[in-house]
Amino acid sequence: MKRKFPNQFINKLPLALLLAGMACNSSQVTTDSTSTSTSAPATAIANYRDLNKNGSMDVYEDSSQPVEARVNDLLAQMTVEEKAGMMFINGTFINEDGTIEKTPETRGMAARLPTAGESISSKMMNHFNFWEAPGTRALATGYNAIQKAAENTRLGIPVTIASDPRNHFSESIFSMAAVGFSQWCETLGLAAIGDEALTRQFADIARQEYVAVGLREALHPQVDLATEPRWARISGTFGEDAQLTARMAKAYILGFQGETLGPNSVACMTKHFTGGGPQKEGLDPHFEFQKGQVYPGNNFDYHLIPFEAAFEANTAAIMPYYGVPTDQTEENVAFAYNKAIITGLLRNKYKFDGVVCTDWGLITDVNMGVAVWPARAWGVEHLSEEDRVKKIIDAGVDQFGGESVPELVVKLVNDGKLTETRIDESVRRLLRQKFQLGLFDNPYVDVENAVKVLSNPAFKAAGEASQRRAMTLLKNENNVLPLQQGNLKLYVKNIDPKVAALYGTVVENPKEADMAIIRLNTPWYPVETKNPFALSFHHGDLDFKGKEKEEILQLLKTVPTIVDINLDRPAVIPEISQYAKGLFADFGASDAAVLDVIFGKAKPEGNLPFELPSSMEAVRNQKEDLPYDSKDPLYKFGFGLRYE
Numbered sequence: 001m002k003r004k005f006p007n008q009f010i011n012k013l014p015l016a017l018l019l020a021g022m023a024c025n026s027s028q029v030t031t032d033s034t035s036t037s038t039s040a041p042a043t044a045i046a047n048y049r050d051l052n053k054n055g056s057m058d059v060y061e062d063s064s065q066p067v068e069a070r071v072n073d074l075l076a077q078m079t080v081e082e083k084a085g086m087m088f089i090n091g092t093f094i095n096e097d098g099t100i101e102k103t104p105e106t107r108g109m110a111a112r113l114p115t116a117g118e119s120i121s122s123k124m125m126n127h128f129n130f131w132e133a134p135g136t137r138a139l140a141t142g143y144n145a146i147q148k149a150a151e152n153t154r155l156g157i158p159v160t161i162a163s164d165p166r167n168h169f170s171e172s173i174f175s176m177a178a179v180g181f182s183q184w185c186e187t188l189g190l191a192a193i194g195d196e197a198l199t200r201q202f203a204d205i206a207r208q209e210y211v212a213v214g215l216r217e218a219l220h221p222q223v224d225l226a227t228e229p230r231w232a233r234i235s236g237t238f239g240e241d242a243q244l245t246a247r248m249a250k251a252y253i254l255g256f257q258g259e260t261l262g263p264n265s266v267a268c269m270t271k272h273f274t275g276g277g278p279q280k281e282g283l284d285p286h287f288e289f290q291k292g293q294v295y296p297g298n299n300f301d302y303h304l305i306p307f308e309a310a311f312e313a314n315t316a317a318i319m320p321y322y323g324v325p326t327d328q329t330e331e332n333v334a335f336a337y338n339k340a341i342i343t344g345l346l347r348n349k350y351k352f353d354g355v356v357c358t359d360w361g362l363i364t365d366v367n368m369g370v371a372v373w374p375a376r377a378w379g380v381e382h383l384s385e386e387d388r389v390k391k392i393i394d395a396g397v398d399q400f401g402g403e404s405v406p407e408l409v410v411k412l413v414n415d416g417k418l419t420e421t422r423i424d425e426s427v428r429r430l431l432r433q434k435f436q437l438g439l440f441d442n443p444y445v446d447v448e449n450a451v452k453v454l455s456n457p458a459f460k461a462a463g464e465a466s467q468r469r470a471m472t473l474l475k476n477e478n479n480v481l482p483l484q485q486g487n488l489k490l491y492v493k494n495i496d497p498k499v500a501a502l503y504g505t506v507v508e509n510p511k512e513a514d515m516a517i518i519r520l521n522t523p524w525y526p527v528e529t530k531n532p533f534a535l536s537f538h539h540g541d542l543d544f545k546g547k548e549k550e551e552i553l554q555l556l557k558t559v560p561t562i563v564d565i566n567l568d569r570p571a572v573i574p575e576i577s578q579y580a581k582g583l584f585a586d587f588g589a590s591d592a593a594v595l596d597v598i599f600g601k602a603k604p605e606g607n608l609p610f611e612l613p614s615s616m617e618a619v620r621n622q623k624e625d626l627p628y629d630s631k632d633p634l635y636k637f638g639f640g641l642r643y644e
Contacts, residue, residue, distance in 0.1 A: 051156025084406035085124025094142030143214030162217035169588030189470030189587030192606035203255025223306035230282025235568035239609025246309035263438030272321030275303025285323035333379030342396035360402025398426035472606030482600025607640035
């Protein structure tokens, strides 16, 4: 059955990239919202930033003016080219020494990306995101250099820097390495703990670290529901339960943004509207082998619940996902191209007037050498790049992620296919966010303060504590846990022996051990493709197979064994569970964190944020859009033991 959304006002609306998308010790958040009323006459302001270099203070340069007045003044001064540039966000880089220009030593992704200066001057862009980032001092220094380049433009519009998550334990294609940042459990771990105050504390600490180095927009939280256990992006979610995810999402956004978006806030871009979890057979629509998500359980509305919580928390921005919401609207086109989704549902029903930004790479193809990665223009592949841009804007979207083709917007306006009035609607939202964040008044950061904030020992300790708290105890046969530290002979696998030696005597032969401790990762099996990026996605079955499985079970049958498995997806482990003496799930944890819990120096406090299926047959028979619906799960949603 096709879904119809309210359509009032609908008819009135006239990458170069290789990655996608991908001192405080309490939960108290302190933010200062930008004033929306005149606090002092302009003549009383002695200092201001003459951004357009005209020798006088314009309304948009006057911090005492209401935000809307400043937006109106600047918008009236902008050319179509400047407006179009604002509607695009793409990757850039900072070198290890804090410079922002390419050098003969520039390698890796940076070598394939344009410099910020090039994008600012030639494309008039002022939104960027980082993937790879240097150390704290270089990051803050380079950020200031980017802002200086922006200040030298005609209107001096400051840059907004966005980032994927940078505060979690593991590094994946969707979560950047925590270089310098406090290192917490994954969001799944926050859900396993289930403590809203902790989630808000996490977000508040991450906010302080982001602001210190100039990251002012979070390309998160990811509030998709993990209802399809094979989906490759579950590790960034809060699990499969809508109510738990809604509670976590609200606390998360309030921690980053505060009650009101202001100069101390990080704007959240909540994703992926309307929920990216129901992927057919768990295959991800980053790639052409799976373009549509499905709703065999007729459960579309369930996936909206976390977004409703995000709206209550006033999320600054929304990102739709790549896939086609199959048979949910009159037109089977991807979310960002879908007017019923963006205008009918998001704008009209939910009254959302914040920024809507596409996921990365919907307009242009990427030649990867060994393969061409097509633009994620699912359902409209036949359209030209220009017509794709028009359809997305007509749908109600404001900004294009992972693209740098503002010239297409300019051409559409010059050719009379888009009105400048429609472009102004989007630019107004983007400008408003910059003013609210205080970027026009002071976009620069204090490098020494950045180093101080990101080396805060209280922040580091809070992150490490979360890794331990999120540990989820699934089996404790005969109360073997916690182990007694000191006298045990230990055989360890996938654990640093030097760390393990702090807890017992490490032996090399499991037959000589009193106890074995092994760490595992959830299995995954690459899709057959020439796209190297797709090969890094954790697609496929969830169970151990062949020789790997035999070796694990042989160890479990040879010596009493404690198993810890990192659950970035719901692993299928019935035999491992059967033969293990103790079984833990972790959601991003160091060896020390895992061993601290195993030996009782810390207690496991987690509960499963999704069920663990009992077989792959059960996985295949469940419905992609329904939570906890596999037959006879090995461990149910919410399961978690405690030490006696």
